[in-house]
Amino acid sequence: MASIRLEHVTKRFGSVTALDDVSLAIEDGEFMAVLGPPGAGKTTLLRTIVGLETPETGDVFADDERITDTYPGDRNIAIMFQNLALYPDRNVFDNLAFPLKQAKRPKAEIRQRVADTAAVLHIDHLLERKPGKLSGGERQRVALGRAMVRDPRVLLLDEPLSALDALLRLEMRVELKRLQRDLHRTLVYVTHDQVEAMSMPDRVAVLGSGVIQQVDTPEDVYHRPANRFTATVVGSPPMNFIPCTFSTSGGVVRIVHPGFSVRVLSNDAPHGAIADGAPCLLGIRPEDVRFTNGNDGADAAVFVTEPLGGETVVDLYLGAQVIKALTPPALAPAPESNVRVTFDPQRLHLFDIASGAALVSAAGRDGAFAVEARNGG
Amino acid sequence: MAEIHLQHLTKQFAGGLLAVNELELVIPDGSFVALLGPSGCGKTTTMNMISGLEKPTSGEIYFDRQPVTKLPPGARTVGFVFQNYAIFTHMTVAENISFGLRVRKPRPSKEEIDRSVQDIAGVLGLGGMLDRKAARLSVNDMQKVALGRSMIVEPAIFLLDEPFSNLDAAFRAYMRAELKRIQHEVGQTMVYVTHDQVEAMSMADHIAVMDHGRLQQYGTPDELYNAPANRFVAGFVGSTQMNFLPATLVLGEGNGGNGRALTLGIRPENVKIAGADAANATLIGKVNLIEPLGAKDVIHLDVAGHSFRVVDSPGRRPVVGENVGLVFDSARKLLFDDETGQAVGA
Numbered sequence: 001m002a003s004i005r006l007e008h009v010t011k012r013f014g015s016v017t018a019l020d021d022v023s024l025a026i027e028d029g030e031f032m033a034v035l036g037p038p039g040a041g042k043t044t045l046l047r048t049i050v051g052l053e054t055p056e057t058g059d060v061f062a063d064d065e066r067i068t069d070t071y072p073g074d075r076n077i078a079i080m081f082q083n084l085a086l087y088p089d090r091n092v093f094d095n096l097a098f099p100l101k102q103a104k105r106p107k108a109e110i111r112q113r114v115a116d117t118a119a120v121l122h123i124d125h126l127l128e129r130k131p132g133k134l135s136g137g138e139r140q141r142v143a144l145g146r147a148m149v150r151d152p153r154v155l156l157l158d159e160p161l162s163a164l165d166a167l168l169r170l171e172m173r174v175e176l177k178r179l180q181r182d183l184h185r186t187l188v189y190v191t192h193d194q195v196e197a198m199s200m201p202d203r204v205a206v207l208g209s210g211v212i213q214q215v216d217t218p219e220d221v222y223h224r225p226a227n228r229f230t231a232t233v234v235g236s237p238p239m240n241f242i243p244c245t246f247s248t249s250g251g252v253v254r255i256v257h258p259g260f261s262v263r264v265l266s267n268d269a270p271h272g273a274i275a276d277g278a279p280c281l282l283g284i285r286p287e288d289v290r291f292t293n294g295n296d297g298a299d300a301a302v303f304v305t306e307p308l309g310g311e312t313v314v315d316l317y318l319g320a321q322v323i324k325a326l327t328p329p330a331l332a333p334a335p336e337s338n339v340r341v342t343f344d345p346q347r348l349h350l351f352d353i354a355s356g357a358a359l360v361s362a363a364g365r366d367g368a369f370a371v372e373a374r375n376g377g
Numbered sequence: 378m379a380e381i382h383l384q385h386l387t388k389q390f391a392g393g394l395l396a397v398n399e400l401e402l403v404i405p406d407g408s409f410v411a412l413l414g415p416s417g418c419g420k421t422t423t424m425n426m427i428s429g430l431e432k433p434t435s436g437e438i439y440f441d442r443q444p445v446t447k448l449p450p451g452a453r454t455v456g457f458v459f460q461n462y463a464i465f466t467h468m469t470v471a472e473n474i475s476f477g478l479r480v481r482k483p484r485p486s487k488e489e490i491d492r493s494v495q496d497i498a499g500v501l502g503l504g505g506m507l508d509r510k511a512a513r514l515s516v517n518d519m520q521k522v523a524l525g526r527s528m529i530v531e532p533a534i535f536l537l538d539e540p541f542s543n544l545d546a547a548f549r550a551y552m553r554a555e556l557k558r559i560q561h562e563v564g565q566t567m568v569y570v571t572h573d574q575v576e577a578m579s580m581a582d583h584i585a586v587m588d589h590g591r592l593q594q595y596g597t598p599d600e601l602y603n604a605p606a607n608r609f610v611a612g613f614v615g616s617t618q619m620n621f622l623p624a625t626l627v628l629g630e631g632n633g634g635n636g637r638a639l640t641l642g643i644r645p646e647n648v649k650i651a652g653a654d655a656a657n658a659t660l661i662g663k664v665n666l667i668e669p670l671g672a673k674d675v676i677h678l679d680v681a682g683h684s685f686r687v688v689d690s691p692g693r694r695p696v697v698g699e700n701v702g703l704v705f706d707s708a709r710k711l712l713f714d715d716e717t718g719q720a721v722g723a
Contacts (some may be wrong), residue, residue, distance in 0.1 A: 219671070
């Protein structure tokens with residue numbers, strides 16, 4: 001096992017900058033997810049770590065050894081690709097043994113390592129079978145086993161679950177998390193699936209347009225997004241962004257919307273970020289929008305409701321904008337009814353409209369924001 | 378607009394695979410129906426038979442009580458949107474959307490075409506980009522253009538085959554509400570094929586759940602979720618899978634119901650975690666793993682050797698390895714016959 005460090009890595013393909021001055025430190029034994037939409041540079045990042053791509057500038061380190069120019073085969077870093085690439089004509093044992101045979105390990109050691117790996121992955125009863133006779137989940141385990149069998153110092157996984165159906169994906173998510181907990185491998189997991197990135201890793205590196213947007217625990221990415229981009233890549237349905245303006249009259253900072261206003265109590269915002277009359281964005285996740293009979297909050301009209309079984313998505317017109325609320329089915333208002341909504345002040349976010357950077361996130365604190373009715377006190 | 382009636386519809390492929398088996402389904406005029414099931418369940422084959430791309434082995438298809446089984450696809454007034462938005466990348470957005478009208482005989486007047494294009498672009502939020510080449514659009518906008526191209530010919534029936542599966546998550550959530558609104562406004566009969574239960578639940582008036590070519594249940598999202606007909610539907614619908622336990626474990630020996638072996642089903646969101654010694658705890662479980670998903674936690678437990686899940690709001694979390702009590706309202710439990718898989722009255 002080893003730590004991995006990328007320092008100021010830039011990689012271009014023609015006019016496209018796939019990785020733009022990326023610095024990222026993955027600790028020994030850590031489970032790091034790299035999350036981003038298609039085209040964000042995730043796969044290029046993995047290929048740079050394993051040595052299939054050479055960066056134009058910057059360096060890659062494994063522990064403290066510089067491996068930027070080391071031949072991929074000499075890095076002892078294993079990668080498992082999305083399309084598994086199992087040998088269909090060889091049985092599970094031979095698929096698992098392949099990397100060891102390539103490395104010319106003695107027969108007894110090969111047998112031992114294959115047996116150990118198969119036991120950990122619960123595929124020891126399948127060693128004689130060909131991949132064609134395995135279920136999707138079993139094939140996935142074999143591919144994972146083949147990547148693990150040489151005991152690489154780092155294991156890289158490129159969207160390993162994307163070809164599986166929903167139930168199997170759930171099962172494999174739990175399985176991968178268990179494996180990592182038991183084996184303490186350094187694991188770098190590339191995905192565009194926010195549920196995978198939220199549920200499994202120790203930390204998430206959010207990648208957008210080749211730039212690292214945030215590196216944090218899944219919960220911090222969710223509750224303290226660094227910017228509008230990271231606020232959007234986690235959460236389903238995604239966070240609502242409500243265009244507002246600042247008011248600083250009477251020495252009180254308010255975020256003003258035609259339907260409601262929010263008093264800013266926190267002084268977290270960087271100096272000079274707030275100017276009277278300047279536009280800003282208020283961020284609120286759908287589960288933090290509440291229906292109320294009280295005076296705080298704003299009038300809204302229900303546009304459609306989307307029942308999901310355990311919860312219901314309510315699409316609302318707030319002025320001309322549609323926002324989404326997530327609510328228990330019993331509390332969902334009727335389609336085309338008029339309602340009053342308010343926002344959990346402990347869960348509000350304030351974003352700079354130009355840069356998208358988060359200015360203040362309540363992140364569970366009282367005393368950051370207070371929601372008021374329009375012109376309320 | 379039209380009612381669709383599928384009668385004993387069966388499709389057996391040359392290799393012998395029975396893709397659709399005696400399917401009986403009535404899709405009311407103007408309704409939004411989802412065909413939901415895992416890959417290989419027969420949902421796409423069913424849709425292809427409605428459109429005329431596949432011929433049924435036996436059975437009949439009626440549109441408004443008129444048999445159409447022998448009609449070619451072009452004569453069925455059916456509109457399509459596929460997963461891989463088939464649009465002409467060398468044409469502008471307006472040219473793509475208007476295509477269906479421009480090839481119609483007799484060709485409608487230019488004013489008529491322009492007006493329709495404007496209307497549809499307005500509904501889809503493409504108003505600002507009508508002159509842009511389709512090749513220069515984002516994936517999300519391409520799918521809107523594909524939708525617009527089918528809408529403009531005002532087909533009696535609109536068929537959509539996993540139209541959102543290539544879109545990013547945020548846009549998918551947006552389009553779900555949009556499509557539901559569009560369908561309400563336009564009032565066309567819409568058949569939507571998907572393997573994603575969230576899409577089916579959130580948009581459709583009625584859902585036909587299929588597995589192995591057979592209809593498992595046809596009902597409203599609420600019926601599927603709260604009163605699943607069988608264990609397959611119970612397990613397929615719901616974002617975190619329903620928990621299944623041998624009924625004797627919960628109800629005690631001899632209380633399994635007239636000597637039949639039963640399985641008890643309880644949804645993860647209907648279970649609360651309590652102390653291991655709580656008086657109202659029905660079961661004891663050992664915490665295996667906690668998945669924090671932001672808005673909620675999924676807590677994976679071991680209950681007498683069976684895997685069990687609880688969905689809880691984040692807050693005070695149990696510790697991995699800890700034994701906890703599980704509390705649930707007995708009225709929310711479901712029972713399934715182990716032999717047939719069918720739900721039995723609790």
